[in-house]
Amino acid sequence: MGRFSDFLGKELGARQVWLFFLLATLLYVVPLILADYSYIDDNWRSLSAGMAWSEQGRLFTQLFYNLLTFSGAAPNIYPLPLLIATLAMASALTRLTLHYFPQPTLACCLVPLPLWYNPFFLQNLSYQYDGPAMALSLVAVIYAITFRHPSRSRQWLVPSLLIALALGLYQISLNVFLGLCCLELLRGVNERWAWPQLRGLIGWKLAQVTVGWLMYCVSAVAFMAQDRTLLLNWSAAPLLQLQINIGRVLEKVVLLFHGGFTWVFAALLVCAIAGGVQLGLKILERRESLPNKALIGLLCLLTLPLVVLLVSGVALFFRDFNEGARTLMGFAVLLVLLFYLSHLALAQIHERLPLLLVVPLLAMLSLSFAYGRVLTVQKTFATSALMSLQYDISSHRPLREAKRIYLSVTYSDHWLLGAAGSFKQMPVLHYLLNIDFYMLAENLPKVGITNVVAEKERRNATRVGYQGYPALVERPYYRIYLLGDYGFIVMTEPAPIKALRW
Known part of the structure; x- marks a missing residue:
């Protein structure tokens, strides 16, 4: 019992963190692999080894299957693509954990896990063809966030390439990148970065996402069907259209909070609020001028509604609005934000108390099964x-x-x-x-x-x-x-x- 107790609180090496994520990510997809169900689009794709991703602006998904099957089409090789994506995700989550926590414990590993344990992501993973590509887009986004290099040109170029790759696999992953940028700002404030460093972070991320989007447009938009690029009709009450779309998303998200899930997430929200208060106190304690403190505090406050908006994010602005669960990848970042703030609050009380974050994760694992x-x-x-x-x-x-x-x-x-x-x-x-x-x-x-x-x-x-x-x-x-x-x-x-x- 003593050894197990020591393991819960001791620092983990990179290999141990990777093994944890490998087990956790595989466990989440086991029910889908066992079901082995051809989900909607999988039916026609498996019959004809069909592609048709480039006209949806997902050129790199098409190339992924060309490379993986050594062919010019997409014969059904499920679950190999999902297993590859799961391995890649385990590595990406390991990198993100070490990025957030240089000396990680088991409790630290729980914080980024909702990126995979997002309940709505189950619909993405249901697609035997599209699911692995969507997962790989998430991997590319995580590597774009965590990439660090002393060379300014590489620090600017490599994340931009990764963002373009992510968009070419699944455009909605942009919501995850922007949400993780918000979390980067909160992390910087928690670690007492100086204002010039925070300002530089914001500038770098804006530059990376802009260049990444331009690269994506050059590589993929030329192949895309015209109806996929139509935005809201700005001459016909666009704000009302946005309001309607947001309302439809909210109706779907509320379906998750039923029975015991309501109480679990209510407790998580309370802990996150406590963590937010703790972060606010750190802003007040900063040795900065009052205007800088006010600006930093305002930016931190703005990240919260922005992350909420990014649950559906860029999908809200397209005329062909899709309210399907597969478009709610941004909900994962909202969960990670709640986990991160909860970790701050619980760790302040006792170093092992953040292990309680396993409870909402078990609830989401139960939903997967x-x-x-x-x-x-x-x-x-x-x-x-x-x-x-x-x-x-x-x-x-x-x-x-x-x-x-x-x-x-x-x-x-x-x-x-x-x-x-x-x-x-x-x-x-x-x-x-x-x-x-x-x-x-x-x-x-x-x-x-x-x-x-x-x-x-x-x-x-x-x-x-x-x-x-x-x-x-x-x-x-x-x-x-x-x-x-x-x-x-x-x-x-x-x-x-x-x-x-x-």
Whole structure:
């Protein structure tokens, strides 16, 4: 017991820190690897070894898969890319920990871990193709923050290149870089950096992000589809559009705070406030002029709303606003900020008290395993649906030989009844899953059915226009109609989850 107690408080070497992060990062993705579920875009990519990342401004994601598969396409090699990204993340978190704490203990290692244990990042990692690239963009951002070199030209150039690389992997990672810059300022104030040093830090970071963005524009924007670059319509109440977008993000974030999560994060917030007060007292104790103290205090205060805004960040300003959990990478930095300030407050009381930060981390790890089970249920349901459709189409010759079968586009929140209990107890799981369809047309070629297409230009004519005709096939979740050489699959939505009795 004594040795274990000593281990909790002793200084760790770089190798021990890396081993800790390797175990922690792998543990977080184990449920996703075990589920092995092809998530949304993975279906068409795995069928055709498809790319199409360059037109989304993610040229380096495309190059990553070209290099990794030794081909000009992207054959499915999951989970190898995720394992590579996880190893890279363990190294990046080690570097960040040593950057924040030159003499790290186990409690210090807990502070940057939310960059990986971000609950909303689970949706990013659900993508077997895109997830590893998104994780590598996070790695590039961390290395951009921690890079140090005596040469001024390298100190300016290398982080800029890393930022451009991160943006070329996933543009939303810019939110993480800007958020970590805010944390750098708070760290500098806590370590009593002089005002010229703090001012230099701000200048360097602004220069790095500007040059990095320009490099990215030169390398990737030329390949990007035009609709991906459209910003908000500034002639039509842009502030109202921003307000609406922020409100939609807030509605989604609130889903996380349910049950025990509410109390855990409330306690974390209280500790962070105590740490913020402690940081404010250090500003008052500085041997600076009163205007400099006021300016430093104001900058520290401004970092808090800025980090909150960066939860969705740059995504708020695009006309094609996406409120999906995968765009909330900035929430990780908000968590790291709360952890850092909480560490300051708890360490002031006792050196081992910051180990209590393991509690919210365990809550997020628990959410990861719960989400993994939901993915497994979804995989079982999707496989059953696929086999049912395959059997019905194959066993009816007119359907098998139809020129085309239209699959209606029917969205519902109630398809996955098998996970209703989990959704009720952890509402954020439904938001993370983000699957509101019964079946994707691109799934059917996996079982030899090639004449089914998703109904797009027909604007749901299948769902509303053929229900007066007798169905050739009728199942609990769908009906199949046949008119001449064309078939129509019409979905039948299940009862809402709230109507069930347990």
